[in-house]
Amino acid sequence: MVEKVKVAVVGGGIVGCAVLYGLAKRGWQDLLLLERLELTAGSTWHAAGNITHFGHYAEISRLYADSLETYLQAERESGQSVGFHKTGSLRLATTEAELAAYRRIEGLFAQIGVPYRVVTPRQIAELHPLVETEGLFGAAHTPADGHVDPSGATHAMVKAARALGAQVWQHCPVRSLAADPQGGWRLETERGQVQAREVVLTASFWTRALAMQVGLDLPLYALEHHEVVTDDIPELEALGFELPTLRDPAAPANTRQERQALLCGVYEREPKLWATEGIPEGFGRELLVPDLERLEDHLLKVIDRIPAFGRAGIKTVNNGPLCFTPDGCPLVGPVRSHASLWLAAGFPVGIGTGGGSGKYLAAWMVEGRAPYPLPIIDPARFASPPTKAEALARITETYAMGYATPDVKAAETLLAAGEKA
Numbered sequence: 001m002v003e004k005v006k007v008a009v010v011g012g013g014i015v016g017c018a019v020l021y022g023l024a025k026r027g028w029q030d031l032l033l034l035e036r037l038e039l040t041a042g043s044t045w046h047a048a049g050n051i052t053h054f055g056h057y058a059e060i061s062r063l064y065a066d067s068l069e070t071y072l073q074a075e076r077e078s079g080q081s082v083g084f085h086k087t088g089s090l091r092l093a094t095t096e097a098e099l100a101a102y103r104r105i106e107g108l109f110a111q112i113g114v115p116y117r118v119v120t121p122r123q124i125a126e127l128h129p130l131v132e133t134e135g136l137f138g139a140a141h142t143p144a145d146g147h148v149d150p151s152g153a154t155h156a157m158v159k160a161a162r163a164l165g166a167q168v169w170q171h172c173p174v175r176s177l178a179a180d181p182q183g184g185w186r187l188e189t190e191r192g193q194v195q196a197r198e199v200v201l202t203a204s205f206w207t208r209a210l211a212m213q214v215g216l217d218l219p220l221y222a223l224e225h226h227e228v229v230t231d232d233i234p235e236l237e238a239l240g241f242e243l244p245t246l247r248d249p250a251a252p253a254n255t256r257q258e259r260q261a262l263l264c265g266v267y268e269r270e271p272k273l274w275a276t277e278g279i280p281e282g283f284g285r286e287l288l289v290p291d292l293e294r295l296e297d298h299l300l301k302v303i304d305r306i307p308a309f310g311r312a313g314i315k316t317v318n319n320g321p322l323c324f325t326p327d328g329c330p331l332v333g334p335v336r337s338h339a340s341l342w343l344a345a346g347f348p349v350g351i352g353t354g355g356g357s358g359k360y361l362a363a364w365m366v367e368g369r370a371p372y373p374l375p376i377i378d379p380a381r382f383a384s385p386p387t388k389a390e391a392l393a394r395i396t397e398t399y400a401m402g403y404a405t406p407d408v409k410a411a412e413t414l415l416a417a418g419e420k421a
Helices: 014-025 058-078 096-104 106-112 121-127 150-163 204-212 234-239 292-305 307-311 350-367 388-400 408-420
Strands: 002-010 031-034 089-093 117-119 138-142 167-169 174-179 185-189 192-201 221-230 245-248 253-258 261-266 314-324 331-334 341-345
Touching (some): 002 014, 002 185, 014 031, 014 350, 031 150, 058 350, 089 121, 096 106, 096 138, 117 121, 121 138, 150 350, 192 350, 204 221, 204 314, 204 341, 221 388, 245 292, 292 307, 314 388, 331 350
Parallel strands (some): 002 192, 031 167, 192 341
Antiparallel strands (some): 117 138, 174 185, 221 261, 245 253, 253 261, 331 341
């Protein structure tokens, strides 16, 4: 049996489903998503689901804003809840330089219509009563932030895309990918051959192996990433409202409320790479062996900032792989050397930017040009890929930067360009 489609999307995490939904929304038919296991298998299912409008690079702020908008739109269209908790976020300024940087990007957020303000230590305490404010200079407050249920958001987009005619094949690994001499691509799957005029690789850390089959050396590798969940905390039950997410560059870590407990994601200073020789056969929804000892110094800083975290016991420690590129930004766009082949992979913050990236890529595919210039995510930046050793060194260095001070010059350049337009 040969299935002929216009577009085959390979990978059923939140990014692949966002691409499928984006293309369906723009009226394209004959769309097929291929998922090797179940939807959300890989990194999506164990993600914290954090949504912020203040990312690690100012250039991609619109991707953050469009992601939440995409999930909520899919919720309205499908009736599937995405479980959005609008709590807001605080990104702490632990130095005067950080505070100055936060102030200098206020104009960018005003330009894209995202609520944003710089707050004082006193205001931090009002917004997050569990925070120890000594030593803080202030914080960036993004009140429209929060968190979604990653599974709910993924299924909402799929349900909406299916209603528009898209197909989804689960438990259907792509065994091989090859260019079709007559144009387009041939994919050998568990359910037979698929002939697609265009292919989008959205398979996270599996994308590298698929791309190698057609001669592409993509610098996509996985790192271990820990999340710690505490026991219930009495102070949270007494508050009567849900705390904003706290991002602390000094830890570096992010901490948010999870029911009546706290969930903390840690960015290790000496991160551990995973499966750099290839993803193990059959890996899908497993977690990796946790190593709490590696997190000790980070968690002590979290405790200094949120003493209630230290008084609570630790209920769960999760360790799951995240896909990274050398610069920490995803690969989103066409592969210039391979006609009709597209990428949407390498997302260290897949929930935060996945929905917006799917919308961005769908617009590029349908219109034939990017909706707005975004070279920081264009795959062309790795047209001459680094060596494996170089890529791994840069990936670990980028991950360890955690919540480094944003690139103010890039934000000001964007602001100036917007004002001229």
